[in-house]
Amino acid sequence: MQAETANQPQSPPYSMFSFFKKKPKEEPGPAPVAPTAPAVPAPQAAPAVSTAQETAPAAVAVATPETAPVPVSEPAPAPAEQKRSWLSRLKAGLSKTSSTLTTLFVGARIDDDLYEELESALLVSDAGVEATQFLLDALKKKVKEEKLTEAEQVKTALKTLLLDLLTPLEKPLELGRHQPLVMMISGVNGAGKTTTIGKLAKHLQTHHQSVVLAAGDTFRAAAREQLTIWGERNNVTVISQESGDPAAVAFDAVASAKARGTDVVMVDTAGRLPTQLHLMEELKKIKRVIAKGMDSAPHEVLLIIDGNTGQNALAQVKAFDDALGLTGLVITKLDGTAKGGVLAAIAKTRPIPVYFIGIGEQIEDLQPFNAQEFVDALLN
Structure with missing residues (x-):
């Protein structure tokens, strides 16, 4: 067995942990505190602290001896250039699926042919049979109930349904x-x-x-x-x-x-x-x-x-x-x-x-x- 002594470096200007949430400690020890993710010099630039009843969409709670954990209602802003770089690379990485899905709605009529093409595109994107059928059924219902007539409206409806499906996966890694x-x-x-x-x-x-x-x-x-x-x-x-x-x-x-x-x-x-x-x-x-x-x-x-x-x-x-x-x-x-x-x-x-x-x-x-x-x- 070999071991090297760990040191704890200071926090850099930007960190990947973007969200924070209250999580009480379950074992005796120092009271936890949740720092904001990207360090921001001016206090007013950080997000407002929420009440104990509010819950952030995702979180990392970190224990230190000073104070109890403080939930933050929304992520602190990352440097604009770095954030744009991250989002552009994410979009580039998903461009194969993105181009297939988005081109379906260009000048398309809302009919069975559109739904069949969308079904094929979702299956090819590895969404799987169950998720594909769920999204198609929900989309058809939404188009009918909201009387959508434009292809762009249908694409927006699909975005909403997909977001509702994926949001439950957005949960915190809680420390402390x-x-x-x-x-x-x-x-x-x-x-x-x-x-x-x-x-x-x-x-x-x-x-x-x-x-x-x-x-x-x-x-x-x-x-x-x-x-x-x-x-x-x-x-x-x-x-x-x-x-x-x-x-x-x-x-x-x-x-x-x-x-x-x-x-x-x-x-x-x-x-x-x-x-x-x-x-x-x-x-x-x-x-x-x-x-x-x-x-x-x-x-x-x-x-x-x-x-x-x-x-x-x-x-x-x-x-x-x-x-x-x-x-x-x-x-x-x-x-x-x-x-x-x-x-x-x-x-x-x-x-x-x-x-x-x-x-x-x-x-x-x-x-x-x-x-x-x-x-x-x-x-x-």
Whole structure:
């Protein structure tokens, strides 16, 4: 086992965590506080603080010893140029689906032919049969009830229905609930799991969270080396073994974090296909062993999904959720040939929160999922 002492760097001018929400601590310890995401020098530039009854659309609550958590009603504004860059790259990543859907409504008549073409476009975008049929039925009903006569009105109606479908996925990753907060990270080979862990570790640090990483992928030396590089880059502790039981590595990491008072533990696991039943059983074992190291842990079980895998992504969600009980998803690689419709399939079939989406290799390319931005990128 090797370890490097973690330091907590100061928050940079901009962070990917855009939203905050009150979450009371469930264990004794310091009272939590929720900072705003992007640091803004002038207080008046930050969003107004809501009352305790208000709930933000998404949140990250961070524990520090000063005050109780304060919910913020809406995200603080990011630098305009950086925000425009993010949105333009998101739209570019989803352009394949966007161009197919939007061209359907150009000069179109509202008839059966339009609905058939829309059905084909949604299926090709990986929305799946169930979500496609749901959207078509709801759209036809809306067109009839509201007496829509223009193709542009129908497109706007489709945007509203899609937004209603995806909004429940827009939920917070809440920090500060436990000391430490233990996160188990899973996914198939090539989904971008280890890279995502490194990005998350960096951004957790920007919110004054100390982090320890557990190199639980003991099957691949390259995976341990990759996680160690991220640990060195972020100056965080990495718990690893040359060989051995990944569950033991996870247990050691939790014990180390408890002893040092570390805020967050992220446990990397070996990438595997859900059809590899013996490896899925090993994931269950890791989860059980983590629970022995700390009651109620792991507190978050995340699945990293490659956005280019289409309907196979939905199969992964079902399999890993059945095996582990997922609490959140991270969708990566939306900057490639991703079609985007799979989020609709997930929302209809297995609505597990999508904490983050990624569109590139840089740290700032991993952002909280925002349903409105996503729908705008698809249908504007």
